[in-house]
Amino acid sequence: MEKSAVLEMRGICKYFPGVRALENVDFTLREGEIHALMGENGAGKSTLIKVLTGVYPKDGGNIHLKGKESEVNIRSPQDAQNMGISTVYQEITLCPNLTVAENMYIGRTKSPLTNWKKINSDAEKLLQSLGIPAKAKQQLSSCSIAVQQMVAIARAVDMECKVLILDEPTSSLDEQEVEKLFKLMRDLREKGVGIIFVTHFLEQVYEVCDRITVLREGKLVGEYIIEDLPRVQLVSKMLGKEFDDMAEIKSESDTENIDYNGTPVYEATGLAGTTGIKPFDFSIHKGEVNGFTGLLGSGRSECVRAIFGADRVTGGIVKINGKKVNINKPLDAMKNGISYLPEDRKRDGIVGDLSVRDNIILALQVMKGFFRPFSRAQAEKFADEYIKLLNIKTASADTPIKSLSGGNQQKVILARWLLANPVYLILDEPTRGIDIGTKVEIQKLVLKLASEGKSVTFISSELDEMIRTCSRLVVMRDGKVVGELKGDDLNQNKIMATIAGGEGK
Amino acid sequence: MTTSGKTLKPNTSVKSALGRLASNQLFIPILALILLSLFVLIAKPSFFNIEFKNVDGNNILQGNLITVLDKASELAILAIGMTLVTSASGGQDISVGAMIAIAGSVVIRVVKGYAPDISGGQFAGMIITAFLLCVVVSALFGAFNGSLVAFFKIQPMVATLILFTAGRSIAQWINNNENITIKDNRFGYFGGFIPGVPIPTPIFITAICLGIMALVLKFTNLRLYSQSVGINASSSRLNGINPKMMKLLTFIILGVCVAVCGFIKVSRVSQIRYTTIGNAIEMDAILAVALGGNNLGGGKFNMTASVIGAYVIQFLTTALMSFKVPSTAIYAYKAVIVIVLVILSAPIVREKLNDLKKKLFSSQQTKVKEVS
Amino acid sequence: MTAPKKKQAEVQPKLNNKVALTETNLFLIITISVFFVMYVSAVVFLGGRFTKVQYFLDILNVYASLITLTCGMSLVMITGGIDISVGQVTSLVCMTCAVYLENKGGNVFVAFLIAIGIGLAFGLIQGLLVAYLNIQPFIITLAGLFFAKGLTTIICSDPLAIETNKAFLTLKGTHIKFGNNYIEIGVVVALATVIILFSVLRWTKLGRNFYAVGGNNQSANMLGINVKLTKFMAHLICGFCAGLGGWLLLMNLGSGNPANGEGAEMNAIASSIIGGTMLSGGVGNIIGSLFGVLSLATIKGIVPKLTGTSDDPWWPNITVSGMLCLFLILQSIIIARKNRKKA
Structure with a gap:
């Protein structure tokens, strides 16, 4: 039983100087469904959202909304809101110093006076009906981030939105909070609201969504019903590599000269930071190129930042060439090479x-x-x-x-x-957003450096780059190190399976 | 001391050379100076007269231009420190006037204890003590401002508001609000003339300060560090610079500059007037930085431009005074200049101007193409 | 005296409901307590003039002008801005009106309009530049400060007492008596300003927009609030308050003097901050500002008594600055802790 569509986007194009951010992308949202929008960096998710909410004007294609006969023209976020398209961003766009009720109604009331009684009682009713654990008179900043997200959703719901866009709402929430948010999302689905859910957490997609649309490099990969798309398939679609395509790309790097039994150039045990990663162990040898992989937000950048002392380090032992050192700030790391x-x-x-x-x-x-x-x-x-x-x-x-x-x-x-x-060089996404020629140059350079005896950590969203350059991969998911691959395990299938985890065996 | 070491390429046309000149930071203050001079030259040619005069048995140079060079000394020295603070912290210190009062008060406090007829050696010792003490005190107050800005992340202007108010009261407190006049006329050498030298001493002191700053900029990384911190603090931190310490350091340097100013100021009149010493000089110092084409939001700076800016302002002040404008009313004129400068440097206005420039430029270029 | 109790009574059930104390209420309670503790201890330990009712009323008489200035300042600070021109605008207003009333024998009502007009003109221009050209409020109002300072001395550089304008003198001499004690009409105007602005902030759309803009102006924009207009309005109202404050000062002093408003901006900012307005914007309360002024006045009254010599003019000033410093650091720590919680 196909439900009627509340939103149809056809052939959407968006160009930036020198970049085709979106090319002929179709997107359909049906009544009462939660629709995941997936894609890696630069896939065009956020551009699509911004076109839909009127932040960017579109360069081609048309948008149809349910109940409107002709195509609609969305010129500003305000416009989008008036047409029933509301967005809740990752960063909370409410005012923390106002009360919950006020945040729900400010900027919308016509009367020049504020009727606190009405606002508070209306808000209280709405909060209760949506099951949001907050008081109307409470100051917003005293609520948890999850509740603040929910208040933003409540505001959107009260504006009678038909399309609700949740742009990475869960990235700063813990598991219980995510659970609360999902309950609210399911309730809204029952009420017939179409929800677009942008996230990079695979598990959450499979927990709450009905349908998935995958974008890659500004193009539509496809729209799938969740049951039809196993996790590994989803990962391969996002990364643009067929799971069964066993094209073996052997690492060009010469790994035989690496003395794995010697003292590592850098060694950390139980390194812990404040940025939401679990304590981890890590070491790298002379002449070795290793990589951290995992989807965006899996904690791969946070790990290397902790190694460099860029964020506050709260625990763990670090040894350079076997000697214990303290790395608390970037200068410490730099002085240690x-x-x-x-x-x-x-x-x-x-x-x-x-x-x-x-x-x-x-x-x-x-x-x-x-x-x-x-x-x-x-x-x-x-x-x-x-x-x-x-x-x-x-x-x-x-x-x-x-x-x-x-x-x-x-x-x-x-x-x-x-x-x-340096003796140890960390490159976090050195190839992002640059042209192909430069990308290749950088990869060659990495291998050259390794052959000269330097240790390199190389992070990239593009798997084949990593496979080509790294001799060892640390795989991360949700802030945890979930596996380490080297040698024959270093192929796309294995990596994708490890990234996906769960049922991906 | 300029940052730009642009070498002209052989093929540049006259027009683009002019464009290069116009984009140079020194262009604005120098143009302002030239325009002002022209105006004064037409309105009152006698303004530029310089003559030798015998005052108290001392042959000295006198004339408006000498006055400008002399009176601008404090401002030029302050502009050094203010430029650095602006660069690193993206804000300005408005307490410099009040801090000059403190510095001056400290000097007077030390000097007043000595008899007027001490020997030359004793006198030198006393002056050195007074000067060093005043430098230490000012540096400490600078550090106070700096730590509020760096560690407590209070906007510079608000943080310095505290001393802006309290400073003059502290100055009064140091000397119990007494009206002290230093009788020893050797004390006046530093703000006036040294016997036998026809040029006012503050000009030499300024030259020494500028020289020291030039050496500091040459032989340390002060410029690189403070610019980096002002442009991108996060990136600077990842390159091993400590942004907080840099901000603190610039405020301390400003404190030292203030100390020198305070010393000159009290020496000029051999006494201290707590409520008027260095009055409104913070405004002039900020104006000097802005007139030098430096971004008041921090980042890149050009010290030479700021210093020239300081002289332009003093030129303006002296010129207005020679036209019999009361000294307090001059504030109003300067305020108007500040407002115009700030409006012109506002990002929104700049964007519009740039668009305009591009339009003009592109039409020119098409013309050139047509010709060729 | 019932005010703090009442507030606590309101807060108590809230706490039971596990609703945290808002910053606004927290600062309000601190300020009011600070004031009462100071005043009561002054009465108990210092006695003398502090025990007289008229002493308290005189504080109001003298500080009526500062109360209005502080109201305007708090408003701008709530939106996240600042206006340091108010002190010199006060001087300018005093001087202009004094010249008009004394030398030109002008009409009192017209003089009042001039006062308000000057204030509004400053608010208008500064507001436009701050809101629509996005210029740092500090630098633009600093220029405003010096412009007003220069203009004042251009109009008249010497102090000028109003001695011949009968209508003005009658108005100035009008007191509202309570038995042997009295307040000037300026106090009524100042308190009215407090009440009106408090109501505006509490119960009108515009008032709530001030808080929203100060809390997070990008969010406010997303929520459909006209941020630029709101900032502009704050500066305009602040300018109005400066004009009114100048008029009240003239009514209290009866003379124009370039030094009249010197440092008033500082006192207004200090009072606002002591009264619980956050420099970072979004938090503040006009009632708090009123008590901020009263605290300031009490400190200035107590300090000379404590140091023993009433002719040490520097202590009150240093104490006020010290207190400002303390409150600033306190605010900074609160903000830092909040940010850490978020991260």
Whole structure:
């Protein structure tokens, strides 16, 4: 029995300068269903959501809503809300200093006066009917994040939304809270609301959703009924590799020279941080390239940040070449020969207004010390050397880094850390958002570094990149290390099965 | 001390060379200086007269230009510290005027205890003690402001509001609110003239301060670190810089600058007026930084531009005063300049201006293409 | 005196319902307690003039102007901004009205309109620049401060007492008597301002929007609130309060003086912060601001008594700054703890 569609998106296209973010994507949401929208980074999930909520204007295609005869034109988030499309974002977009009731009604009332009695009693009724454990008069910031999410949902429901978009609502919730949220979602499904659920937690998708739409690289992969799509299949669809396709890609790296019995270059036991990962053990040997894999949000970045001391480390023992060291802040790690290329290039990597030269010498300069600056000639020599070595395309070494393309910015950051001459180099998503040519260059560079005796941790969302470069993979799921693969196990099928876990055997 | 080491490529046309010049940070303050000079030159040519005069048996240079160079000393020194604070913390210190009162009060407190007829050696010792003590005290107050900003994450302007109010009262407290006049006329050398030297001493002190700062910028990583912290604190931290310590350091440096200013200020008049010393100088210092084309939101800075900005402001003040504008009314004129500058540097306005520029530029380029 | 008890009674059942104390209420209770503790201990331990009813009423008479300024300041601070021009605007208003009334023999009502007009003009321009051009409020109101300062001395650089304008003197001399004690009409105006603004913040859409914008202006935008207009309104109302405050100061002092409002912005900010308004925005209460001013006045009354010499003019100022520092650090710690909880 097919339920009627509340939302139909046909042939949606969206282009950004140089990027086709969405190409001919179809999406259908039916009444009373929970529909998961899945895809890895850059797949176009958030672009699709933003087109739907009027944040971006679409460049092609049309959108139909139930009850509206012609296609609708959504110009702003306000527009979307008025048409019954409400969004609850990962970051809570309510005001923490107001009460729960106020948050539900502010910005919507017509009268210039605030009728507290009515607002509070209305809110109380709605909260009760939805089973949300909050009091109307309670200050929002005193509620847990989950309850705050639910209040945002309640606001949306009260605005008589027909389409409710939940954009990664569970990423900061614990299991019980997720359970509460799911109950609310199921209740809403009973009431006939169509819910689009964006998440990267596979287990949650299989727990609560009816249907899955998978996007990859801005294109529609397909729409599936949940029972028809086993987990492993879903992972392979998201990553774009057929599960049965046994195309063996042998690691090109020469792993025979690695002395696995010797003292590891870096060794951590029970390393624990504050960013939601479980304590983990990890070690890496001279000349080895290893990788952390897992879907987005599985904790792979948090692990390497803990290794580098980028976030607060709360426990664990770290040894460098067998000697116990304390790494509490990035400078400690740098002085111990660890380099870290962060995942978010714009936020954590580049220093936008500074020149390419200053960006290249920054790390080495900091290690050298405040009172010992490089001479101008020395800095120029370093910069020119690495601009040539990594083939960085820039007008001059004086150009501000922010005016370079993404790939070249990434090379500058890479140059910065190579210049620091580390023994252990951590590269978190060095290939994200850059062109194919540069990607290959970076992978070659990683292998070259390893053959020179450096240890490298390489993280990428693209599996074949990892398989090609790494000799060992640490697999993570939901903040936990769930497996370690090497040798013959290092193939796509095995990796995907380990990532998926559960029934994926 | 400039940041830009751009080398002109051989093939650049005159137009793009002009464009390069216009994009240089020194362009705005120097242009302002030229425009102001032209205006004054037309309105009152005698403004630029400089002459030798014999005052108290001392041959000295006198004239409005000398006054500008002399009076701008404190401002130029303050601009150094203010530029650094702006760069690293993205905000400004509004307590510098009040802190000058404290610094001056400390100097007076030390000096007043000595008899006016002590020997040269004793006098030098006393001055050095006074100066060092005033540097330490000011640096401590700077550190106080800095720690509020760095560790408690209070906006710089709000954090410095505390000393902005309390500073002058603290200055009064240090000397029990007495009206002290230092009789020893050697004390006045630092703010006036040294016998036999025709140029005011503050000009030399400023030159020394600027020289020290130039050396510091050359031989330490102060510029790189504070710019990095101001542009992207998160990224700086991941590169091993401690953003909090950097912010603290810039406030301490500003404190030292304030100490020098306080010293010059009290030496000028050989006494301290708690409520008026360094009055509203914070406004001028911020204006100097803004006029130098530095982003008040932090990040890259150009020290030379700030210092030139300071001289431009003093030029404006002296010019207005020579036109008999009362000194307090000058605030109103400066406030208008600040507002105009701030509006012009607001991101929204900048974007609009950039769009306009692009339009003009692209039409030019098409023309060039047509010609070729 | 019943105010704190009443508040506690309200809070008690809430706590039983496991509803946490809101920051607004918490700060309000702290402020009111601080004030009562200080005042009562002044009465008990220092005695003298503190025991007289008229002393308390004189605090109101003298600080009526600051109360209105603080109301406006709190409003701007609740939206997450700040206005440091109010003190000098007060001076400008005093001076302009004094010149108009004394030298030009002007009409009292017109003078009042001039006062309000000046305040509104400052609020209007600063509000436009802050809200619609997104300029840091601090820098723009700093410029406003100096503009007002310069303008004041351009209008008249010497203190000017109003001695000949009969209508104004009558108005100034009008007191409301309670037996032997009295308050000036300025107090009534100031308290009315408190009540009106309190009601606006509590019961109107605009008032609640102030809180929403201060709490998180991006969220407020998502919730369908016109953030720019709200910020603009806050500055406009603050300008109005500055104009009104200037008029009240003139009524109290009877003279214009460039130094009249010197440091008033500071006192207003300090009172607001002591009264529980958070600099980061979103939290604050006008009643708290009133008690903030009263606390400030009490400190300024007590400190000279404690130091023994009433001619040490610096202690009150240093104490107030110290208290401001303390409250600022307290707020900063509260914010840091909240952020950590979230993460």
